[in-house]
Amino acid sequence: MTxxxxxxxxxxxxxxxxxxGSHGVPTRRVEEWKYSDLKVALGxxxxxxxxxxxxxxxxxxxxxxxxxxxxxxxxxVQKHFATAGRNIMGTASLTLSDGGVALRIAKGAxxxxxxKLTFQGNGHVRxxxxxxxxxxxxxVESVGIADFRNVGFEIVLGEGASLEHxxxxxxxxxxxxxxxxxxxxxxxxxxxxxxxGFGSKLSRMELEIALEGEGAQAHLSGVSxxxxxxxxxxxxxxxxxxxxxxxxxxxxxxAGGNARAVYQGKVTVAKGADGSDSHQSAKALLLSENAxxxxxxxxxxxxxxxxxxxxAAVGDLDAESLFYxxxxxxxxxxxxxxLLQAFLEDAVAEIVNIDQRELVRTELLTALKRVA
Amino acid sequence: xxxxxxxxxxxxxIGDKYKYGFVTDIExxxxxxxxxxxxxxxxxxxxxxxEWMLEWRLAAFKRxxxxxxxxxxxxxxxRIDYQNSYYYAAPKNTPxxxxxxxxxxxxxxxxxxxxxxxxxxxxxxxxAVDAVFDSVSVATTFKxxxxxxGVIFCPISEAIRDYPDLVKKYLGTVVPVTDNFFATLxxxxxxxxxxxYVPKGVRCPMELSTYxxxxxxxxxxxxxxxxxxxxxxxxxxLEGCTAPKxxxxxxxxxxxxxxxxxxxxxxxxxxxxWYPGDENGLGGIFNFVTKRxxxxxxxxxxxxxxxxxxxxxxxxxxxxxxxxxxxxxxxYSIAIANNYQQADTGTKMIHLGANTRSRIISKGISAGxxxxxxxxxxxxxxxxxxxxxxxQCDSLLIGGDCGAHTVPYIESxxxxxxxxxxxxxxxxxxxxxxxxxxRGIPQDEAxxxxxxxxxxxxxxxxxxxxxxxxxxxxxxxxxxxxx
Numbered sequence: 001m002t003x004x005x006x007x008x009x010x011x012x013x014x015x016x017x018x019x020x021g022s023h024g025v026p027t028r029r030v031e032e033w034k035y036s037d038l039k040v041a042l043g044x045x046x047x048x049x050x051x052x053x054x055x056x057x058x059x060x061x062x063x064x065x066x067x068x069x070x071x072x073x074x075x076x077v078q079k080h081f082a083t084a085g086r087n088i089m090g091t092a093s094l095t096l097s098d099g100g101v102a103l104r105i106a107k108g109a110x111x112x113x114x115x116k117l118t119f120q121g122n123g124h125v126r127x128x129x130x131x132x133x134x135x136x137x138x139x140v141e142s143v144g145i146a147d148f149r150n151v152g153f154e155i156v157l158g159e160g161a162s163l164e165h166x167x168x169x170x171x172x173x174x175x176x177x178x179x180x181x182x183x184x185x186x187x188x189x190x191x192x193x194x195x196x197g198f199g200s201k202l203s204r205m206e207l208e209i210a211l212e213g214e215g216a217q218a219h220l221s222g223v224s225x226x227x228x229x230x231x232x233x234x235x236x237x238x239x240x241x242x243x244x245x246x247x248x249x250x251x252x253x254x255a256g257g258n259a260r261a262v263y264q265g266k267v268t269v270a271k272g273a274d275g276s277d278s279h280q281s282a283k284a285l286l287l288s289e290n291a292x293x294x295x296x297x298x299x300x301x302x303x304x305x306x307x308x309x310x311x312a313a314v315g316d317l318d319a320e321s322l323f324y325x326x327x328x329x330x331x332x333x334x335x336x337x338x339l340l341q342a343f344l345e346d347a348v349a350e351i352v353n354i355d356q357r358e359l360v361r362t363e364l365l366t367a368l369k370r371v372a
Numbered sequence: 373x374x375x376x377x378x379x380x381x382x383x384x385x386i387g388d389k390y391k392y393g394f395v396t397d398i399e400x401x402x403x404x405x406x407x408x409x410x411x412x413x414x415x416x417x418x419x420x421x422x423e424w425m426l427e428w429r430l431a432a433f434k435r436x437x438x439x440x441x442x443x444x445x446x447x448x449x450x451r452i453d454y455q456n457s458y459y460y461a462a463p464k465n466t467p468x469x470x471x472x473x474x475x476x477x478x479x480x481x482x483x484x485x486x487x488x489x490x491x492x493x494x495x496x497x498x499x500a501v502d503a504v505f506d507s508v509s510v511a512t513t514f515k516x517x518x519x520x521x522g523v524i525f526c527p528i529s530e531a532i533r534d535y536p537d538l539v540k541k542y543l544g545t546v547v548p549v550t551d552n553f554f555a556t557l558x559x560x561x562x563x564x565x566x567x568x569y570v571p572k573g574v575r576c577p578m579e580l581s582t583y584x585x586x587x588x589x590x591x592x593x594x595x596x597x598x599x600x601x602x603x604x605x606x607x608x609x610l611e612g613c614t615a616p617k618x619x620x621x622x623x624x625x626x627x628x629x630x631x632x633x634x635x636x637x638x639x640x641x642x643x644x645x646w647y648p649g650d651e652n653g654l655g656g657i658f659n660f661v662t663k664r665x666x667x668x669x670x671x672x673x674x675x676x677x678x679x680x681x682x683x684x685x686x687x688x689x690x691x692x693x694x695x696x697x698x699x700x701x702x703x704y705s706i707a708i709a710n711n712y713q714q715a716d717t718g719t720k721m722i723h724l725g726a727n728t729r730s731r732i733i734s735k736g737i738s739a740g741x742x743x744x745x746x747x748x749x750x751x752x753x754x755x756x757x758x759x760x761x762x763x764q765c766d767s768l769l770i771g772g773d774c775g776a777h778t779v780p781y782i783e784s785x786x787x788x789x790x791x792x793x794x795x796x797x798x799x800x801x802x803x804x805x806x807x808x809x810x811r812g813i814p815q816d817e818a819x820x821x822x823x824x825x826x827x828x829x830x831x832x833x834x835x836x837x838x839x840x841x842x843x844x845x846x847x848x849x850x851x852x853x854x855x
Contacts, residue, residue: 031444271772271773272772274772284784286784286786286787286789287787288787289754289786289787290754291787292784292785293784294781294782294784296779296780296781296782297778297780297793297795298777298778298780299776299777299797300775300777301767301769301775301776302775303769303772304769304770304771304774304799305772305799306797306799307797307798308796308797309795309796309797310793310794311795312792312793313790313791313793314782314784314789314790314791315790316787
């Protein structure tokens, strides 16, 4: 199913406004938002019309940047902006945001220094990242604290492009943070994403990934460590539009206190996309009586020559492992900490960028001390 | 000829093979077409029901009027015109008979075609059959033996008359009148069905079995089944279905309620082989069923086994509410969809009590242009300490035009609970097929062999009588699906 899109940005925005108008702010009655009631979390304040901000730390060489609030968008922005994804909050940010940032890596450019991007402040904002054919980049995305922010992010990977996306969302008790990312991945391109979340009042990272050409790949991993009344929702939809494409997903959650960890992952294999290979795994550990984990790994398959598997598990720490460690003189608290670290580690190990991987490990240690 | 064209030709060839496609010419007594309060009153009056039952039906009908047909399932069908259907059809001249000799010979002929050897069964199989011909149960056998054990096994209309206290106590307590659109419709217009009560400590001396059969053109079947297993009892119930060939879509909205009290066990097996429509997707049964079991007592157990090969559309989620501590729920399912069939089926395991366990094994097979969805929920509530669930759902795709979908919901609110879910998708491997063909096994037989192997874990759960029939069905359902 390919969307026929209007040719101008204005027309695409108008179309998005119509879609958003017909849905409104999602409640738990909307299937995709079953475990994250945005309307209730926002209360009377609603989604408002504020404009959120963005910030790029020293632009690495070879990265072109355009401020979306300005006039005279270059051709590449005209071509790609508002073309991918039409999920509810994505259309909301298209409708209600005037600004945002667009970034481009030219054909074949390999950017070695990570690009650091932060979204902050209240309201709506858009992002667009275009990697042309053969380009490569590491994107480090930080999530600033706010009462409510809705980020709509589009990422376009040209043929053979490669992007590593690391997103760390700090904990905050009162924030309602929604980000909806839509990706188009061309033949031979590779997208690796790692999401680290410590939860907020409502926190949702939604991804819609279309694997558009032969050999396109998406590898997603994520960890969340939640305590108190925090909530963290990772929702993904990977669409294998073309044959011989691959996707993997590995998500690990640790929830204590009254926290709620949500993972909804859908993999669609379109008709004729033979040779698609997809693997999904979601695991959650509950550390307290009142914590909750909701997992929904979904498969939608319209082709027969495919390899698709998913697994999900929820439980608590293995009593035998705990006993093993304690029998060797390790105090219980420490032993639990070690086991939790081990539980999360295989998802963390997926991060390629060494600096980011170490940073994530340190942050997780701090968070685990809080939870365990 | 290309493989696709060849398959098409083969499928066309077997199009007429639905061997249960015939209509028996028996005079029918019908309620007027359409659905109104009058229809509900008519059905109730025909059944000679007491006032409380009529009230119950009318309340359901009123509620139904305010409800919307659900649309969340992955099934597509033309809008059903509820006013253009008959809601009650009873074969004339068939009051309850004392023995088979009194039954209309034409009816017996029908059963023969269906392969239900009533007389033989009496002697050989040791299975009591409460055969439902359209909406009225016409022959109930083995009454005496069951009476001896104190087991009540009768049409539900009879139970309403003879055991009103039991019916009142349990009817609608598992599937409430307001549960969902189709269950509410059923509550208003159900024509007949089965009632089983197994008293305390009794192990039902035989497998109970009912053959439902849709016969009259354009009459929806609204069966209502209620099975109550009292403390420490055991019952195994078999349900098998075939229906004559018809072009017009027929609606079937049954409700099945199971109640297991302390230490009781109910095993419910279904083989569903209703008319699936022809190879172009014309006709076939709409099967919108609500089945739910309530493990109300401690250490009770409910086990659902289903083989779903028929119906144009299946919308069915046999579920277990694990209320009693240490209760057990099981769901074993094979769903086969071929040609234009659509199946959206699965289960719900609701863990409320401590140390409750559940197990889900689902095997979905799609061929032709069919769509097959597993949709399941495992929900662990806060008090379900040490609850356990294991789920495995595998899909097999035959051909590139069909779809296989898996939609599992896993919700855990207790840290001591352990839930595991696995799913795989595969196809019939060329090398498996080649291996069989090279050894002189014809293609259809080879497919049947491979698929039966894929389903083995579920077939093993069926009672012997059903297992044989089911294995054959699996083969027949997929004939010609591999080119």
